[in-house]
Amino acid sequence: MSTSVSKLRVRVGRSSADDLLRDARDLPTVLLTMLRSMVDAWPDEVYAERIVETKLLGQRTHFVVDPALIRTLLVDEAASLEREAFMARALAPALGRGLLTSDGPLWRSQRRTTAPVFRPDHIRTFVPGMVAAAEATRERWLRRPKEAPAVDLAQEMMRTAFDIIITTMTSGEAGLDAPRFAAAMEDYLGQTNWKMAYVMLGLPAWLPHPGARRGAAAARALRAAVTGLIAARRTRSGAEQDLLGLLLAARHPETDRAMPDDQLVDNLLTFVAAGHETTALALTWTFRLLADHPAVEHRVLAEIAAAGSDVARAPDLAERLPYARQVLMEAMRLFPPAPLMVRRTTRAIRLGDTPIPAGRSVHVPIYALHRHRRLWDRPDAFDPDRFDPARHAARDRHAYLPFGAGPRVCIGMGMAMTECLIVLTTLLPAFRLRPAAPTMPPAQFRITLRPQGGMPMHLARRVG
Template sequence: MDTAIDSNNELKTRFPLTPQSTLGALVAIVRNPLDALPPSIFTEPLVFSKTAGEIKVYLADPALIHEALVKNADSLGKGDQVRRALGPALGQGLLTADGAHWKWQRQSVAGAFRHDKLLGLQPAMIAVAERTRDRWLENGQGTLDVGHEMMRTTFDIIVDTMMSGGHGIDVGKVETGISDFLRPTGWAFALGLVHAPEWLPYPGRSKAKAAVTFLRSSLQSVIEERRKSPDDRCDLVNMLLSASDLETDRTMTDAEIVDNLMTFITAGHETTALGLAWTFDLLSRNPDVERKVLSEIDKVTQGRPVTADDVSKLVYTRQVFSEAMRLYPPAPIITRTALEDFRLGEYLIPAGTVLIVPIYAVHHHASLWQDAEIFDPDRFTPEAAKARHRYAYMPFGAGPRVCIGNAFAVMEAVAILAVLLQKVRLAAIEPQTPKPVMKVTLRPDKTIRMKLVLR
């Protein structure tokens, strides 16, 4: 479609559309939403497409992403598709809420993620990683499901640091429950695209519903126990229990506290675990990089156990994790819906338009990254990072809604890598890295099994 200039505001109000089959898009979304991305978004700054009669705007230009998600943040909401897919589990927590309700919740938990608070959590992170290491050493050399191992480790960290132990939550059942909930989300997104009735059944829906019931009831038990026996622990649970809106003085209901605990457990442990699983796979296939990581850990620790003071000194190890998240961003797509008309570059975006920021495409974009498919941690030296546009790399999102736990996640990942790699190596078994598949988060299409080798 040719573009046209609006005579009143000189903004383009008609868009050059890339044709996209509705049926093809629906099938791709169910199987793997990454396959539904227009191929041109890996080379072009923005792409307009029309699917199921609705225009969608794909953004890969960092300047346009900044303009949309930062300058026009108030003009954008999460949208109906996100609510349909994630609302049953996350309710109106930080990830799914909009407007004033999102703002006061964010303010309520911000204190838990201050830098000084995170530094105080490092010993607990290291202790959990040491338990994983000791379990591996006790079992001896063999094969591991590294994804499962990292899920278990990061979940234990979330429970220990944010919930003061979690009152006996069943870690294995929680991990299974999260997977059961996320697995069929492609169906929820696809049916939302064509505005199908929300009651419509689809494969995996019953299992997902049962998983949500289990997960939310488990967290409700934690809250009830804490209300029954209050204490002065400075953890996320107590922060949520005592939170109040500065403008209205209202406090959170139990359901709202569960919403936010669910958000932090699903988003807070799974994304880091996936980033670590991809990192171990990449290290095993890049021995030169692996040697540099092992050398740095040995140099910083001098052979003694990893301490909290070591984590900030492991600069190259952090670069490795950052590059793994570039290649495999845990949250590979951001969607927003325009709440009102707003200007984006030379275009007037009408209310109701869905904007898609395909972080996976941005991180692999030909104009932003040289040899984008190559694993190269030197992209994240301080000098290289300064030379790059802030929104060319955004594994934790962007703008006011950037992930509140981003510093927690990176600190946690570096601590885990240091503790484990000090004593063991993980060697790839499969000849190739698994294919990434989006199920809200970016998961491998098959289990990453690796061989444990003692150092």
Template sequence: MDTDLSLHASAPSPPTSPPGPKGLPVLGSLLDMGSDILGFFPKCAERYGDVVAFRLGSWPAVLLNHPDDVEHVFVDAHEDFIKNRFFWRQVTAIFGKGLLTNEGEDWLRHRRIAAPAFATRRVNDYADTMVQLTSEMLDTWTPGEVRNAHADMMSLTLRIAAKTLFDASVEADVAAMDNALNDITREITARFSRPFVIPDRVPLPGHVRYNRALRRIETIVTRIIAERQRHPGDRGDLLSALMRAHYDDGRPLSDKQLRDEAVTMLLAGHETTALALSWTVHLLSQHPSVDERLSAEVHRIIGKRRPVFEDLAELTYTGQIIIEAMRLYPPAWLIGREAVKDCEIGGYHLPSGTTIFVSPWIMHRDPRFFDDPLSFRPGRWTPEFTRQLPRFAYMPFGGGPRICIGKAFALMEASLILAAMVQRFRFQWGGDRPIKPSASITLRPKGGVPVRLHERENS
């Protein structure tokens, strides 16, 4: 009888579709996302588990909430997934075919071209420039005044990116760039809730502002490239590497490709660090005991001289603060891919064309991986804790072959700037209401980060 049952046992059922919200006809979950995108994804994860299915209009999508599944997409089967078109269709006009948006062999070729500019030795050489520009900013600060730390960090890191990546000064362009970025961010946020693409040439008010902002940025970047083309030579920066690079057939990069890579590096390269520092200042203003320990470390290691690259190895707590701030408020709060063929993830069948979302905003706050996940505890980042943490439970820079090429640059920059700031100033919260994160391409502090400056007694 047992043998008979074995012979007639039915084959295993094929994987079923993941659970998830049904959404509305035509729109799917776009309205829910548009009204509270930072609330929508955590609620889905809490209710439906590690693989959640939903629709973006007619586009099938899933949210992955477990490190093993993320590793499968980012590493094990990365060739089966591209940047998701639902999101990147919104920003193609900005980044073109730069490293952030490009795909396939073309992306790999340009990644190899850009890599020397971010090599360890080259990045280390940028440290003095970072500290010099930070010191110039701090010289304009006055004890007792209330400043918008987010605006200051955006301005500072833009200057640093322009100088280190392109050996250019954008002093006169900072305000124009900041206003342009704000207009672009607002328009892209609005586009998230549309089930279809409205071409940029349609003269909607948001499109007019978006196109005007894009022209501002392109004018600045085109000017930088033109100046360098008139005075060529290796200045030890990214633009030098790009301008000297050639394809296998001997052709140099076109002016369009230079523009795309330059815009990508300038915009993406400065905002990630600016946001990490903005949220760090906010958190320090709320946690005086962390601030005191940080100040003690900086005073012990650096004293009153300027920070230098060699200090980073000893600024352990400084680095932990940056890492913890990016855990709670990851600048790249949502990462997307798209399946190019049918696949199976987490035991579920996903058809080709499915958009895959991974949210560091959710993963970094998962109690399965982080004790007391909503608390700001930099001291948690011991070597022992880091070793036992699943590989993709913490991923502020993404992962796999497409991990952010500027990761080392950003972490070094953030630590040096933070050390230089706390040498001279302590931050007291200067707002009249709690700060709220605003999610678009990045995770920005809505309304900025108002803090009152207090001079350090040992400065």
């Protein structure tokens, strides 16, 4: 199976004034390509080389696709990096300067304060809410008439993951209009690819673009909704063990300070934005890959059946479902929900033999790393056995990075894996999902990696 797409050639290596002129002429094509899918704008070399330098409109970028060099970059040189401006500028109107969009001391202080919120014992307290949301999807599917048309699984998983993050955040208390909140989040995130593409191409983010006005209104609505939620919880002095309660109670380990209200709003919105679409996409691609590989699906179903009827609620869920975990990991190798990490150097560094000056844009293209020809045998083939414990342990840890690496590794990783296993064990034994279109939809990279045109699937109840 291949998801290869026609690549737009971005110049590799040195460039001249002629190149610059040609780049300027290419600008509309480049912009369109980036808006359609940024993966298409990567040079082919990122699937075969260790480090690739590109130049576009005078901006140089290093793509790093070698595990040892990635380790140097993200772990050893973490203090020499900051987030790229395009990320912060595109997301800040809604997410402020929370964990995802801040750098330096502000980021460090927020990371230290919020890290305990995602401890495994806390994640276990989120499980009943996650199970309830997954069961709500199952009930909704059970109510569908037998001959109902195909569903867009991407939308279904988005809804499920959104229910999960909202339940996890608020224990389902009244006060948040979930459908309006979801629509505002969609309106906001839906237009950020324009802003990112503008800033990446050296253009101002305020240039007009489709959805800009709606996006600005959505950002205001999202912030107002979460501000209201915090105020309501404070008046009740409730001590719920949900994300909101845990975040309100969180203290910096050294200063013992709670987060100011604007940081609480920034981070709650960050968790919703960073946590729901990524998880939904991991599940969407997984269900489709399972449908295309019946032998693997059969093995997952047998494992779930052997794990017992209430496995979704079990505290040792992940240990009981090692093969299902492998399947999720392999799905996230082929279709990493967050396919690119971007940084800018704040001082000169070296990656192996390559000197990288201060102020350089450095990208880790996770999608390309996961399909790199030097690192993976049959890189485009779906094979969950790649992740059997012995084979996985023998592999360089930085060859596989669905959740990133270094101090900025995904804070919600444990929560996401638990959620994915719960949704899988709740839905797969109840429904046979079959693709409505024979070929896998192309992967479209717009911040996250979505199936272009959605993922239409037929749902049929399993009997017995």
